[in-house]
Amino acid sequence: MPNTVENEEPYTLVDQVIDKVTDHIRHNGLEPGAALPSESSFALEAGVSRAVAREAFRSLSALRLIDVGNGRRARVAPADGSAIGRMIDHCVYTNQLSIQQIFDVRRTIELRTAALAAFRRTPAEADEISDIANNMRTSYAGTGDVMELDIAFHAAVARASRNPLFALLVSSFGPVTRQNWAIGWAARPTDAERMDSIDGHIIIAEAIRQGDAKAAERAMADHFDLTVRALLNAGII
Amino acid sequence: MPNTVENEEPYTLVDQVIDKVTDHIRHNGLEPGAALPSESSFALEAGVSRAVAREAFRSLSALRLIDVGNGRRARVAPADGSAIGRMIDHCVYTNQLSIQQIFDVRRTIELRTAALAAFRRTPAEADEISDIANNMRTSYAGTGDVMELDIAFHAAVARASRNPLFALLVSSFGPVTRQNWAIGWAARPTDAERMDSIDGHIIIAEAIRQGDAKAAERAMADHFDLTVRALLNAGII
DNA sequence: TGCGCCGACCTGTCAGATAGGTCAAGGCTA
DNA sequence: TAGCCTTGACCTATCTGACAGGTCGGCGCA
Numbered sequence: 001m002p003n004t005v006e007n008e009e010p011y012t013l014v015d016q017v018i019d020k021v022t023d024h025i026r027h028n029g030l031e032p033g034a035a036l037p038s039e040s041s042f043a044l045e046a047g048v049s050r051a052v053a054r055e056a057f058r059s060l061s062a063l064r065l066i067d068v069g070n071g072r073r074a075r076v077a078p079a080d081g082s083a084i085g086r087m088i089d090h091c092v093y094t095n096q097l098s099i100q101q102i103f104d105v106r107r108t109i110e111l112r113t114a115a116l117a118a119f120r121r122t123p124a125e126a127d128e129i130s131d132i133a134n135n136m137r138t139s140y141a142g143t144g145d146v147m148e149l150d151i152a153f154h155a156a157v158a159r160a161s162r163n164p165l166f167a168l169l170v171s172s173f174g175p176v177t178r179q180n181w182a183i184g185w186a187a188r189p190t191d192a193e194r195m196d197s198i199d200g201h202i203i204i205a206e207a208i209r210q211g212d213a214k215a216a217e218r219a220m221a222d223h224f225d226l227t228v229r230a231l232l233n234a235g236i237i
Numbered sequence: 238m239p240n241t242v243e244n245e246e247p248y249t250l251v252d253q254v255i256d257k258v259t260d261h262i263r264h265n266g267l268e269p270g271a272a273l274p275s276e277s278s279f280a281l282e283a284g285v286s287r288a289v290a291r292e293a294f295r296s297l298s299a300l301r302l303i304d305v306g307n308g309r310r311a312r313v314a315p316a317d318g319s320a321i322g323r324m325i326d327h328c329v330y331t332n333q334l335s336i337q338q339i340f341d342v343r344r345t346i347e348l349r350t351a352a353l354a355a356f357r358r359t360p361a362e363a364d365e366i367s368d369i370a371n372n373m374r375t376s377y378a379g380t381g382d383v384m385e386l387d388i389a390f391h392a393a394v395a396r397a398s399r400n401p402l403f404a405l406l407v408s409s410f411g412p413v414t415r416q417n418w419a420i421g422w423a424a425r426p427t428d429a430e431r432m433d434s435i436d437g438h439i440i441i442a443e444a445i446r447q448g449d450a451k452a453a454e455r456a457m458a459d460h461f462d463l464t465v466r467a468l469l470n471a472g473i474i
Numbered sequence: 475t476g477c478g479c480c481g482a483c484c485t486g487t488c489a490g491a492t493a494g495g496t497c498a499a500g501g502c503t504a
Numbered sequence: 505t506a507g508c509c510t511t512g513a514c515c516t517a518t519c520t521g522a523c524a525g526g527t528c529g530g531c532g533c534a
Contacts, residue, residue, distance in 0.1 A: 062300055096316050108349040
Protein backbone atom coordinates (compact mmCIF):
# COMPACT_ATOMS: atom_id res chain seq x y z
CA MET A 1 0.00 0.00 0.00
CA PRO A 2 1.78 3.14 -1.15
CA ASN A 3 -0.28 5.58 0.82
CA THR A 4 -2.45 4.76 3.81
CA VAL A 5 -3.97 8.24 3.96
CA GLU A 6 -6.38 8.59 1.06
CA ASN A 7 -6.24 11.62 -1.17
CA GLU A 8 -3.66 13.30 1.05
CA GLU A 9 -1.69 15.43 -1.37
CA PRO A 10 1.99 15.29 -0.52
CA TYR A 11 3.36 18.46 1.00
CA THR A 12 6.02 19.09 -1.60
CA LEU A 13 9.10 21.24 -1.24
CA VAL A 14 7.56 23.81 -3.57
CA ASP A 15 4.50 24.03 -1.32
CA GLN A 16 6.76 24.61 1.66
CA VAL A 17 8.48 27.51 -0.06
CA ILE A 18 5.11 28.95 -1.17
CA ASP A 19 4.06 28.95 2.47
CA LYS A 20 7.33 30.56 3.49
CA VAL A 21 6.80 33.37 0.99
CA THR A 22 3.19 34.01 1.99
CA ASP A 23 4.18 33.85 5.64
CA HIS A 24 6.89 36.40 4.94
CA ILE A 25 4.34 38.73 3.36
CA ARG A 26 1.93 38.33 6.28
CA HIS A 27 4.47 38.43 9.06
CA ASN A 28 6.02 41.62 7.74
CA GLY A 29 2.70 43.18 6.80
CA LEU A 30 3.84 43.83 3.25
CA GLU A 31 1.53 45.79 0.98
CA PRO A 32 1.41 46.00 -2.81
CA GLY A 33 4.68 47.29 -4.23
CA ALA A 34 6.83 46.04 -1.38
CA ALA A 35 9.91 44.09 -2.47
CA LEU A 36 10.49 40.47 -1.53
CA PRO A 37 13.78 38.70 -0.87
CA SER A 38 15.30 36.97 -3.86
CA GLU A 39 14.60 33.43 -5.00
CA SER A 40 18.05 32.42 -3.87
CA SER A 41 17.58 33.64 -0.33
CA PHE A 42 14.31 31.74 0.04
CA ALA A 43 16.01 28.68 -1.42
CA LEU A 44 18.88 29.01 1.03
CA GLU A 45 16.60 29.57 4.00
CA ALA A 46 14.42 26.59 3.13
CA GLY A 47 17.43 24.42 2.32
CA VAL A 48 16.25 23.65 -1.23
CA SER A 49 17.62 24.30 -4.67
CA ARG A 50 16.92 27.48 -6.53
CA ALA A 51 14.75 25.58 -9.03
CA VAL A 52 12.28 24.78 -6.25
CA ALA A 53 12.15 28.38 -5.08
CA ARG A 54 11.67 29.44 -8.69
CA GLU A 55 8.63 27.24 -9.06
CA ALA A 56 7.18 28.61 -5.84
CA PHE A 57 7.62 32.14 -7.18
CA ARG A 58 6.10 31.04 -10.47
CA SER A 59 3.03 29.67 -8.69
CA LEU A 60 2.46 32.90 -6.81
CA SER A 61 3.11 34.88 -9.94
CA ALA A 62 0.49 32.85 -11.85
CA LEU A 63 -2.06 33.79 -9.18
CA ARG A 64 -0.91 37.41 -9.49
CA LEU A 65 -0.02 37.54 -5.82
CA ILE A 66 3.51 38.65 -6.64
CA ASP A 67 4.99 40.42 -9.62
CA VAL A 68 8.27 39.03 -10.88
CA GLY A 69 10.42 40.49 -13.61
CA ASN A 70 13.81 39.98 -15.13
CA GLY A 71 16.58 41.58 -13.14
CA ARG A 72 14.39 43.08 -10.40
CA ARG A 73 13.31 41.65 -7.12
CA ALA A 74 9.80 40.29 -6.94
CA ARG A 75 7.18 42.64 -5.51
CA VAL A 76 3.86 42.12 -3.81
CA ALA A 77 1.23 42.62 -6.51
CA PRO A 78 -1.99 44.64 -6.37
CA ALA A 79 -5.26 42.77 -6.82
CA ASP A 80 -5.76 41.72 -10.41
CA GLY A 81 -8.62 39.81 -11.98
CA SER A 82 -6.78 38.40 -14.97
CA ALA A 83 -5.99 35.13 -13.20
CA ILE A 84 -9.66 34.59 -12.37
CA GLY A 85 -10.46 35.55 -15.93
CA ARG A 86 -8.21 32.76 -17.15
CA MET A 87 -9.95 30.30 -14.89
CA ILE A 88 -13.43 31.27 -16.08
CA ASP A 89 -12.27 31.09 -19.67
CA HIS A 90 -10.88 27.62 -19.02
CA CYS A 91 -14.15 26.46 -17.47
CA VAL A 92 -16.06 27.59 -20.55
CA TYR A 93 -13.68 25.81 -22.91
CA THR A 94 -13.83 22.59 -20.93
CA ASN A 95 -17.64 22.61 -20.91
CA GLN A 96 -17.89 23.15 -17.17
CA LEU A 97 -19.68 26.46 -17.52
CA SER A 98 -22.09 27.99 -20.03
CA ILE A 99 -22.34 31.56 -21.23
CA GLN A 100 -25.83 31.78 -19.79
CA GLN A 101 -24.58 30.76 -16.35
CA ILE A 102 -21.94 33.47 -16.54
CA PHE A 103 -24.57 36.04 -17.44
CA ASP A 104 -26.62 35.02 -14.41
CA VAL A 105 -23.64 35.61 -12.14
CA ARG A 106 -22.75 38.86 -13.87
CA ARG A 107 -26.32 40.09 -13.57
CA THR A 108 -26.39 39.30 -9.87
CA ILE A 109 -23.12 41.09 -9.21
CA GLU A 110 -23.58 44.05 -11.50
CA LEU A 111 -27.04 44.94 -10.26
CA ARG A 112 -25.29 45.54 -6.97
CA THR A 113 -22.31 47.42 -8.42
CA ALA A 114 -24.71 49.74 -10.26
CA ALA A 115 -26.61 50.49 -7.06
CA LEU A 116 -23.44 51.00 -5.03
CA ALA A 117 -21.92 53.17 -7.74
CA ALA A 118 -24.97 55.43 -7.60
CA PHE A 119 -24.38 55.87 -3.87
CA ARG A 120 -20.63 56.22 -3.87
CA ARG A 121 -19.34 57.47 -7.21
CA THR A 122 -17.19 60.58 -7.24
CA PRO A 123 -18.01 63.30 -9.79
CA ALA A 124 -14.95 62.23 -11.77
CA GLU A 125 -16.20 58.65 -11.86
CA ALA A 126 -19.63 59.79 -13.01
CA ASP A 127 -17.92 61.65 -15.86
CA GLU A 128 -15.78 58.67 -16.76
CA ILE A 129 -18.76 56.33 -16.90
CA SER A 130 -20.78 58.77 -19.00
CA ASP A 131 -17.86 59.37 -21.34
CA ILE A 132 -17.44 55.66 -22.01
CA ALA A 133 -21.16 55.26 -22.71
CA ASN A 134 -21.15 58.24 -25.07
CA ASN A 135 -18.07 56.93 -26.86
CA MET A 136 -19.86 53.66 -27.49
CA ARG A 137 -22.50 55.60 -29.34
CA THR A 138 -20.10 57.35 -31.65
CA SER A 139 -17.96 54.33 -32.44
CA TYR A 140 -20.48 51.54 -32.65
CA ALA A 141 -19.80 50.81 -36.32
CA GLY A 142 -16.83 48.52 -35.67
CA THR A 143 -17.24 45.65 -33.23
CA GLY A 144 -13.79 45.90 -31.67
CA ASP A 145 -14.07 49.37 -30.22
CA VAL A 146 -17.54 48.87 -28.81
CA MET A 147 -16.42 45.64 -27.16
CA GLU A 148 -13.52 47.25 -25.33
CA LEU A 149 -15.70 50.20 -24.36
CA ASP A 150 -18.35 47.84 -23.02
CA ILE A 151 -15.77 46.01 -20.90
CA ALA A 152 -14.37 49.33 -19.71
CA PHE A 153 -17.88 50.57 -18.87
CA HIS A 154 -18.73 47.66 -16.61
CA ALA A 155 -15.27 47.83 -15.00
CA ALA A 156 -15.67 51.57 -14.34
CA VAL A 157 -19.06 51.03 -12.69
CA ALA A 158 -17.56 48.30 -10.53
CA ARG A 159 -14.67 50.53 -9.48
CA ALA A 160 -17.13 53.27 -8.55
CA SER A 161 -18.81 50.78 -6.21
CA ARG A 162 -15.78 51.34 -3.96
CA ASN A 163 -15.49 47.63 -3.28
CA PRO A 164 -12.28 46.19 -4.77
CA LEU A 165 -13.66 42.67 -4.68
CA PHE A 166 -16.54 43.68 -6.95
CA ALA A 167 -14.06 45.41 -9.22
CA LEU A 168 -11.90 42.29 -9.22
CA LEU A 169 -14.76 39.99 -10.14
CA VAL A 170 -16.20 42.24 -12.83
CA SER A 171 -12.80 42.73 -14.44
CA SER A 172 -12.32 38.98 -14.45
CA PHE A 173 -15.24 38.64 -16.84
CA GLY A 174 -13.27 40.56 -19.45
CA PRO A 175 -11.47 37.61 -21.08
CA VAL A 176 -14.59 35.53 -21.56
CA THR A 177 -16.43 38.58 -22.91
CA ARG A 178 -13.69 39.10 -25.49
CA GLN A 179 -13.87 35.44 -26.49
CA ASN A 180 -17.64 35.54 -27.01
CA TRP A 181 -18.40 39.08 -28.04
CA ALA A 182 -18.77 38.29 -31.72
CA ILE A 183 -21.64 35.84 -31.25
CA GLY A 184 -23.39 38.21 -28.88
CA TRP A 185 -23.09 41.06 -31.35
CA ALA A 186 -24.31 38.88 -34.19
CA ALA A 187 -27.37 38.06 -32.10
CA ARG A 188 -28.46 41.65 -32.64
CA PRO A 189 -28.90 41.71 -36.39
CA THR A 190 -30.15 45.27 -36.88
CA ASP A 191 -28.55 48.60 -36.16
CA ALA A 192 -31.60 49.52 -34.09
CA GLU A 193 -31.11 46.61 -31.74
CA ARG A 194 -27.44 47.43 -31.33
CA MET A 195 -28.29 51.03 -30.61
CA ASP A 196 -30.81 49.87 -28.00
CA SER A 197 -28.03 48.03 -26.25
CA ILE A 198 -25.77 51.05 -26.33
CA ASP A 199 -28.55 53.34 -25.11
CA GLY A 200 -28.90 50.98 -22.14
CA HIS A 201 -25.42 51.99 -21.05
CA ILE A 202 -26.29 55.66 -21.27
CA ILE A 203 -29.37 55.16 -19.10
CA ILE A 204 -27.28 53.37 -16.50
CA ALA A 205 -24.67 56.11 -16.58
CA GLU A 206 -27.30 58.80 -16.11
CA ALA A 207 -28.89 57.01 -13.13
CA ILE A 208 -25.48 56.64 -11.51
CA ARG A 209 -24.78 60.31 -12.11
CA GLN A 210 -28.11 61.22 -10.48
CA GLY A 211 -27.28 59.06 -7.48
CA ASP A 212 -30.49 57.10 -8.02
CA ALA A 213 -29.54 53.58 -6.88
CA LYS A 214 -32.93 52.04 -7.62
CA ALA A 215 -32.95 53.43 -11.16
CA ALA A 216 -29.36 52.35 -11.75
CA GLU A 217 -30.15 48.85 -10.59
CA ARG A 218 -33.26 48.67 -12.76
CA ALA A 219 -31.39 50.02 -15.78
CA MET A 220 -28.63 47.46 -15.30
CA ALA A 221 -31.26 44.71 -15.01
CA ASP A 222 -32.92 45.89 -18.22
CA HIS A 223 -29.54 45.94 -19.94
CA PHE A 224 -28.74 42.36 -18.97
CA ASP A 225 -32.23 41.13 -19.78
CA LEU A 226 -32.03 42.71 -23.21
CA THR A 227 -28.69 41.05 -23.87
CA VAL A 228 -29.75 37.61 -22.67
CA ARG A 229 -33.01 37.83 -24.62
CA ALA A 230 -31.09 38.65 -27.80
CA LEU A 231 -28.86 35.63 -27.25
CA LEU A 232 -31.84 33.39 -26.55
CA ASN A 233 -33.74 34.63 -29.60
CA ALA A 234 -30.72 33.90 -31.75
CA GLY A 235 -30.65 30.39 -30.30
CA ILE A 236 -27.08 30.87 -29.08
CA ILE A 237 -27.52 29.96 -25.45
CA MET B 238 16.03 53.52 -23.93
CA PRO B 239 15.68 49.90 -22.98
CA ASN B 240 12.11 49.45 -24.10
CA THR B 241 10.25 51.73 -26.48
CA VAL B 242 6.92 50.04 -25.80
CA GLU B 243 5.86 51.03 -22.31
CA ASN B 244 4.65 48.41 -19.88
CA GLU B 245 4.74 45.72 -22.58
CA GLU B 246 5.49 42.55 -20.64
CA PRO B 247 7.92 40.39 -22.59
CA TYR B 248 6.39 37.29 -24.11
CA THR B 249 8.61 34.81 -22.34
CA LEU B 250 9.27 31.23 -23.32
CA VAL B 251 7.17 30.07 -20.38
CA ASP B 252 4.22 32.14 -21.65
CA GLN B 253 4.60 30.54 -25.06
CA VAL B 254 4.40 27.05 -23.57
CA ILE B 255 1.41 28.06 -21.43
CA ASP B 256 -0.36 29.14 -24.61
CA LYS B 257 0.60 25.89 -26.31
CA VAL B 258 -0.89 23.87 -23.47
CA THR B 259 -4.14 25.85 -23.32
CA ASP B 260 -4.39 25.70 -27.11
CA HIS B 261 -3.95 21.95 -26.91
CA ILE B 262 -6.80 21.70 -24.42
CA ARG B 263 -9.07 23.88 -26.55
CA HIS B 264 -8.15 22.44 -29.93
CA ASN B 265 -8.75 18.88 -28.75
CA GLY B 266 -11.84 19.78 -26.73
CA LEU B 267 -10.45 18.18 -23.60
CA GLU B 268 -12.71 17.97 -20.57
CA PRO B 269 -11.82 17.49 -16.90
CA GLY B 270 -9.96 14.24 -16.32
CA ALA B 271 -8.45 14.08 -19.79
CA ALA B 272 -4.70 13.43 -19.84
CA LEU B 273 -2.21 15.87 -21.29
CA PRO B 274 1.09 15.11 -23.06
CA SER B 275 4.14 15.12 -20.83
CA GLU B 276 6.27 18.11 -19.95
CA SER B 277 9.05 16.73 -22.12
CA SER B 278 6.90 16.51 -25.22
CA PHE B 279 5.75 20.11 -24.86
CA ALA B 280 9.35 21.15 -24.26
CA LEU B 281 10.48 19.28 -27.35
CA GLU B 282 7.67 20.67 -29.50
CA ALA B 283 8.33 24.24 -28.39
CA GLY B 284 12.09 23.82 -28.68
CA VAL B 285 12.73 24.81 -25.09
CA SER B 286 14.27 23.11 -22.09
CA ARG B 287 12.26 20.95 -19.76
CA ALA B 288 12.64 23.54 -17.00
CA VAL B 289 10.61 26.02 -19.03
CA ALA B 290 7.85 23.51 -19.72
CA ARG B 291 7.84 22.67 -16.02
CA GLU B 292 7.24 26.26 -15.06
CA ALA B 293 4.41 26.49 -17.58
CA PHE B 294 2.80 23.41 -16.04
CA ARG B 295 3.39 24.87 -12.61
CA SER B 296 1.61 28.08 -13.58
CA LEU B 297 -1.45 26.25 -14.85
CA SER B 298 -1.38 23.99 -11.83
CA ALA B 299 -1.36 27.02 -9.51
CA LEU B 300 -4.52 28.26 -11.22
CA ARG B 301 -5.97 24.75 -10.85
CA LEU B 302 -6.48 24.47 -14.57
CA ILE B 303 -4.49 21.26 -14.67
CA ASP B 304 -3.74 18.66 -12.06
CA VAL B 305 -0.16 17.44 -11.93
CA GLY B 306 1.19 14.66 -9.75
CA ASN B 307 4.33 12.69 -9.30
CA GLY B 308 4.65 9.84 -11.78
CA ARG B 309 1.38 10.44 -13.62
CA ARG B 310 0.62 12.55 -16.62
CA ALA B 311 -1.03 15.89 -15.96
CA ARG B 312 -4.80 15.98 -16.35
CA VAL B 313 -7.31 18.71 -17.07
CA ALA B 314 -8.71 19.76 -13.70
CA PRO B 315 -12.33 20.33 -12.70
CA ALA B 316 -13.30 23.82 -11.55
CA ASP B 317 -11.93 24.55 -8.10
CA GLY B 318 -12.25 27.67 -5.98
CA SER B 319 -9.17 27.21 -3.85
CA ALA B 320 -7.01 29.35 -6.11
CA ILE B 321 -9.48 32.24 -5.92
CA GLY B 322 -9.64 31.64 -2.18
CA ARG B 323 -5.90 32.13 -1.98
CA MET B 324 -6.17 35.37 -3.90
CA ILE B 325 -8.90 36.76 -1.66
CA ASP B 326 -6.94 35.76 1.40
CA HIS B 327 -3.90 37.54 0.01
CA CYS B 328 -5.89 40.70 -0.65
CA VAL B 329 -7.08 40.75 2.96
CA TYR B 330 -3.57 40.28 4.32
CA THR B 331 -2.15 43.02 2.14
CA ASN B 332 -4.86 45.48 3.21
CA GLN B 333 -6.45 45.66 -0.21
CA LEU B 334 -9.76 44.28 1.00
CA SER B 335 -11.73 44.42 4.23
CA ILE B 336 -13.87 41.75 5.84
CA GLN B 337 -16.89 44.00 5.48
CA GLN B 338 -16.34 44.34 1.75
CA ILE B 339 -16.18 40.57 1.46
CA PHE B 340 -19.44 40.25 3.35
CA ASP B 341 -21.10 42.67 0.96
CA VAL B 342 -20.03 40.55 -2.00
CA ARG B 343 -21.02 37.33 -0.26
CA ARG B 344 -24.42 38.76 0.62
CA THR B 345 -25.02 39.81 -2.95
CA ILE B 346 -24.07 36.41 -4.33
CA GLU B 347 -25.66 34.24 -1.69
CA LEU B 348 -29.04 35.93 -1.78
CA ARG B 349 -29.14 34.72 -5.35
CA THR B 350 -27.85 31.20 -4.63
CA ALA B 351 -30.51 30.81 -1.94
CA ALA B 352 -33.25 31.84 -4.34
CA LEU B 353 -31.95 29.61 -7.12
CA ALA B 354 -31.51 26.69 -4.74
CA ALA B 355 -35.17 27.00 -3.74
CA PHE B 356 -36.11 26.68 -7.42
CA ARG B 357 -33.70 23.99 -8.45
CA ARG B 358 -32.63 21.85 -5.51
CA THR B 359 -33.13 18.10 -5.76
CA PRO B 360 -34.75 16.31 -2.81
CA ALA B 361 -31.32 14.92 -1.92
CA GLU B 362 -29.86 18.40 -1.86
CA ALA B 363 -32.69 19.66 0.34
CA ASP B 364 -31.87 16.83 2.76
CA GLU B 365 -28.16 17.57 2.67
CA ILE B 366 -28.71 21.26 3.41
CA SER B 367 -31.11 20.51 6.26
CA ASP B 368 -28.77 17.90 7.70
CA ILE B 369 -25.87 20.34 7.81
CA ALA B 370 -28.02 22.98 9.51
CA ASN B 371 -29.26 20.48 12.08
CA ASN B 372 -25.73 19.25 12.75
CA MET B 373 -24.68 22.83 13.49
CA ARG B 374 -27.27 22.88 16.24
CA THR B 375 -26.05 19.73 17.94
CA SER B 376 -22.35 20.52 17.73
CA TYR B 377 -22.25 24.23 18.37
CA ALA B 378 -20.25 23.91 21.58
CA GLY B 379 -16.86 23.78 19.84
CA THR B 380 -16.02 26.46 17.33
CA GLY B 381 -14.17 24.23 14.87
CA ASP B 382 -17.04 21.99 13.94
CA VAL B 383 -19.56 24.77 13.56
CA MET B 384 -17.14 26.66 11.32
CA GLU B 385 -16.67 23.77 8.91
CA LEU B 386 -20.40 23.08 8.94
CA ASP B 387 -21.12 26.72 8.18
CA ILE B 388 -18.74 26.65 5.23
CA ALA B 389 -20.25 23.37 4.05
CA PHE B 390 -23.76 24.82 4.39
CA HIS B 391 -23.11 27.80 2.16
CA ALA B 392 -21.28 25.61 -0.34
CA ALA B 393 -24.16 23.12 -0.44
CA VAL B 394 -26.67 25.91 -1.09
CA ALA B 395 -24.46 27.22 -3.88
CA ARG B 396 -24.18 23.78 -5.47
CA ALA B 397 -27.95 23.43 -5.33
CA SER B 398 -28.21 26.65 -7.35
CA ARG B 399 -27.08 24.51 -10.31
CA ASN B 400 -24.67 27.19 -11.46
CA PRO B 401 -21.05 26.02 -11.11
CA LEU B 402 -19.75 29.58 -11.17
CA PHE B 403 -21.79 30.45 -8.10
CA ALA B 404 -20.51 27.28 -6.45
CA LEU B 405 -16.96 28.22 -7.40
CA LEU B 406 -17.22 31.71 -5.97
CA VAL B 407 -18.91 30.66 -2.75
CA SER B 408 -16.37 27.90 -2.14
CA SER B 409 -13.59 30.41 -2.69
CA PHE B 410 -14.74 32.30 0.39
CA GLY B 411 -13.85 29.27 2.52
CA PRO B 412 -10.21 30.15 3.23
CA VAL B 413 -10.91 33.70 4.35
CA THR B 414 -13.78 32.45 6.51
CA ARG B 415 -11.46 29.99 8.24
CA GLN B 416 -8.94 32.76 8.84
CA ASN B 417 -11.50 35.07 10.42
CA TRP B 418 -14.04 32.77 12.03
CA ALA B 419 -12.72 33.20 15.53
CA ILE B 420 -13.28 36.96 15.63
CA GLY B 421 -16.75 36.57 14.14
CA TRP B 422 -17.66 33.97 16.72
CA ALA B 423 -16.28 36.09 19.52
CA ALA B 424 -18.51 38.93 18.32
CA ARG B 425 -21.47 36.87 19.56
CA PRO B 426 -20.73 36.71 23.27
CA THR B 427 -23.78 34.79 24.47
CA ASP B 428 -25.01 31.31 23.69
CA ALA B 429 -28.35 32.82 22.71
CA GLU B 430 -26.79 34.96 20.02
CA ARG B 431 -24.87 32.01 18.66
CA MET B 432 -28.02 29.94 18.60
CA ASP B 433 -29.79 32.72 16.72
CA SER B 434 -27.12 32.49 14.04
CA ILE B 435 -27.49 28.74 13.81
CA ASP B 436 -31.27 28.97 13.69
CA GLY B 437 -30.85 31.29 10.72
CA HIS B 438 -29.37 28.41 8.78
CA ILE B 439 -32.29 26.17 9.66
CA ILE B 440 -34.76 28.78 8.44
CA ILE B 441 -32.88 29.06 5.16
CA ALA B 442 -32.81 25.29 4.78
CA GLU B 443 -36.53 25.04 5.37
CA ALA B 444 -37.34 27.74 2.82
CA ILE B 445 -35.17 25.98 0.24
CA ARG B 446 -36.90 22.70 1.01
CA GLN B 447 -40.32 24.35 0.52
CA GLY B 448 -39.19 25.78 -2.80
CA ASP B 449 -40.01 29.27 -1.58
CA ALA B 450 -37.41 31.41 -3.29
CA LYS B 451 -38.57 34.70 -1.80
CA ALA B 452 -38.46 33.29 1.71
CA ALA B 453 -35.06 31.70 1.13
CA GLU B 454 -33.67 34.98 -0.13
CA ARG B 455 -35.12 36.90 2.80
CA ALA B 456 -33.81 34.33 5.29
CA MET B 457 -30.35 34.53 3.76
CA ALA B 458 -30.49 38.32 3.93
CA ASP B 459 -31.49 38.17 7.60
CA HIS B 460 -28.65 35.74 8.25
CA PHE B 461 -26.05 38.03 6.70
CA ASP B 462 -27.49 41.13 8.35
CA LEU B 463 -27.36 39.43 11.73
CA THR B 464 -23.74 38.44 11.21
CA VAL B 465 -22.62 41.85 10.00
CA ARG B 466 -24.49 43.59 12.81
CA ALA B 467 -22.74 41.39 15.37
CA LEU B 468 -19.38 42.26 13.87
CA LEU B 469 -20.22 45.96 13.82
CA ASN B 470 -21.49 45.91 17.40
CA ALA B 471 -18.27 44.27 18.50
CA GLY B 472 -16.35 47.01 16.70
CA ILE B 473 -14.48 44.48 14.61
CA ILE B 474 -15.25 45.83 11.18
C1' DT C 475 25.91 69.24 -8.10
C1' DG C 476 24.53 66.47 -11.84
C1' DC C 477 25.23 63.10 -15.15
C1' DG C 478 26.79 58.82 -16.85
C1' DC C 479 29.16 54.64 -16.37
C1' DC C 480 29.81 50.26 -13.92
C1' DG C 481 29.56 46.41 -11.06
C1' DA C 482 26.85 43.67 -7.82
C1' DC C 483 22.79 41.27 -7.83
C1' DC C 484 18.88 39.30 -9.84
C1' DT C 485 15.95 36.64 -13.04
C1' DG C 486 15.47 33.70 -17.45
C1' DT C 487 17.01 29.75 -19.60
C1' DC C 488 19.77 25.71 -20.54
C1' DA C 489 21.94 20.91 -19.94
C1' DG C 490 22.46 16.82 -17.50
C1' DA C 491 21.55 13.70 -13.57
C1' DT C 492 19.22 10.99 -9.79
C1' DA C 493 15.39 9.43 -6.95
C1' DG C 494 11.05 7.84 -6.57
C1' DG C 495 6.02 7.33 -8.12
C1' DT C 496 2.52 5.43 -11.67
C1' DC C 497 0.56 2.36 -14.72
C1' DA C 498 -0.27 -1.16 -17.76
C1' DA C 499 1.38 -5.34 -20.08
C1' DG C 500 2.44 -9.81 -19.46
C1' DG C 501 3.57 -13.73 -16.78
C1' DC C 502 2.61 -16.61 -12.84
C1' DT C 503 -0.38 -18.87 -9.59
C1' DA C 504 -4.54 -20.90 -7.90
C1' DT D 505 -9.30 -19.40 -17.03
C1' DA D 506 -9.48 -15.64 -13.69
C1' DG D 507 -7.09 -13.00 -10.61
C1' DC D 508 -2.81 -11.48 -8.62
C1' DC D 509 1.85 -9.91 -8.93
C1' DT D 510 6.14 -8.62 -10.98
C1' DT D 511 8.49 -5.65 -13.86
C1' DG D 512 9.94 -2.12 -16.85
C1' DA D 513 8.90 2.00 -19.51
C1' DC D 514 7.64 6.48 -18.63
C1' DC D 515 6.86 10.32 -15.84
C1' DT D 516 7.42 13.87 -12.27
C1' DA D 517 10.20 16.04 -8.23
C1' DT D 518 14.38 17.74 -7.15
C1' DC D 519 19.38 18.93 -7.50
C1' DT D 520 23.68 20.98 -9.50
C1' DG D 521 26.14 24.13 -12.12
C1' DA D 522 26.40 27.41 -15.67
C1' DC D 523 25.65 31.53 -18.67
C1' DA D 524 23.12 35.46 -20.74
C1' DG D 525 20.96 39.55 -20.08
C1' DG D 526 18.16 43.04 -17.30
C1' DT D 527 18.01 46.33 -13.12
C1' DC D 528 19.52 49.57 -9.98
C1' DG D 529 22.18 51.93 -6.74
C1' DG D 530 26.59 53.96 -6.04
C1' DC D 531 30.97 55.89 -7.44
C1' DG D 532 33.60 58.88 -10.10
C1' DC D 533 34.14 62.42 -13.39
C1' DA D 534 32.83 66.78 -15.40
